[in-house]
Amino acid sequence: MSVLLKVENLNKSYPDSTFQLQDVSFSIPYGSIVGFIGDNGAGKSTTMGAIIGNLHRNSGSIVMEGLEIDGDHLALKKDVGVVFDTMKLPTSITIRKLSKVLKHIYKEWDQRLFNEYITMFSLPENQKIGKFSRGMSMKLSLAVALSHNPKLLILDEATAGLDPSGRHDVLDILSKFVKDKTRSVLLSSHITSDIEKIADYLMFIKNGEIILNVSKDKLLNDFAVIECTKEEFEKVEPVAFRKKNELYEVFISDQQVDASTMKRKKFSIDDITLLLMRGERK
Template identity: 45%
Template sequence: MEALLQVDNLTKQYGNFKLDHVSFTIPKGTIMGLVGENGAGKSTTIKAILELIHKDEGTVTFWGQQLSSSKQLYENIGVVFDEINFYQTLTPLRVGKIAGASYRQWNDKIYKEYLKRFNLPINKKIKELSRGMKMKLSIAVALSHNPKLLILDEATSGLDPVMRDDILDIFLDFVEDENHSVLLSSHITTDLEKVADYITFIHHGKVAFSKTKDELRYNYGIIRCGTDFFNKLDKKEILAYRKEAYQWDVLVADKDKARRKYKNAVVDNATIDDILVLYVKGEQAK
């Protein structure tokens, strides 16, 4: 599949933290979920992709071109950070005028339609809007200059489930056009289970894996077992493990194989949350 965004060996050192050779690809028409614990490097990755920080190493290409090579690329990228970036005394009407004067591709009709769809009062000051409404306003701005790629950094965090569901539906609508894609950074893994096609998991600044969601959902499993059983497991098959109060939780990449091989063991399906917790809180097999 043709890549819309290609990240290769992205590296950035920040004191004790290092974003370490991060690589992943977002094909056209897909939603990529970027997951990881707080401080894992998700926001740093997005900032480096958008050239807001200077990378030490690596390349980032959008439609095969580097971002700084063409202003047109910026027209095609809609960005939403974890909070609204327009000053609190502005109104949605004025925000539209500012964005309209900034983007050549700005479509005021679409913007007004989004404001209506999101029930956003056009003349109410941003400071009087709820957090959910602010995020919807940011998303309306991002969608109204006809972008082909949406980049969202924790845009759904702090929202109630109903509001999140509304916003996730918008992303699903957006990728119905096969030339569109979304990079969605979030630690709310249930959101990603709902909408993402691919999951890239960043842990301690490194990509632990970048796979299709279905591969994770249908192939990954967790063996629940006692200590004796754990000691007998083939360590090559273990991705991560964790000692719980009465059992061991062991993450494996092929649950069907594990079920066949260890007939007496309990092998559960693994959610993205389970995988994340085992990688972060457990130990990884050497």
């Protein structure tokens, strides 16, 4: 399977912090939506910042369509659309004036498409952007990111400020964005139900390390959550576990489940996230 983006052994540390990214490696295939899951401070934003070039990495490589993203290939950054949890656009101008600026910044700027998104999102063209609500700001940021024809769309908690109907619209747009299999999405969100709806792959990060990277179908079909005794627990190799009174809640591969003794539990992506982030590794 060909990949749009490949990150290998990415490391990043800060002089005034003990936090660091530790050998972060993953690939984003063409036509896929990758859900990026982790607690606040786990390393999602740092990883995304390194990809788009906002943060200097200590080591590692980030390759997009065969070319390293670095100072020598700044043009590649124009192929990346970014939406943050806070708007990074000028607030003292209107949408109408903003579009005139952006068409001179982006070579592939599509004014017709931008107008379609502004209409779809019911955004006022003549109101100053600084007066927008958080949800309106997120919709505008998404419209901008989509309208310069990016190959990779990165969203960092971009749906958090939207109501349920707004999130539904955004998820539908993202699904259509990757439909032609030439583009991809990296989506971080604490709303795991959104990720569960549209993601093809799930990547979990904890304390700067990728602890699980798996397709959504494989996670839901080839893994299990069980409750077991200490004796049963000693016989398995869990991905993560939590001790609950005298029993253990364990996330393991389906092949390890002894159907005769172990009690399976129904689980969602949210349940797995809680186990991976709050649980332990053996």
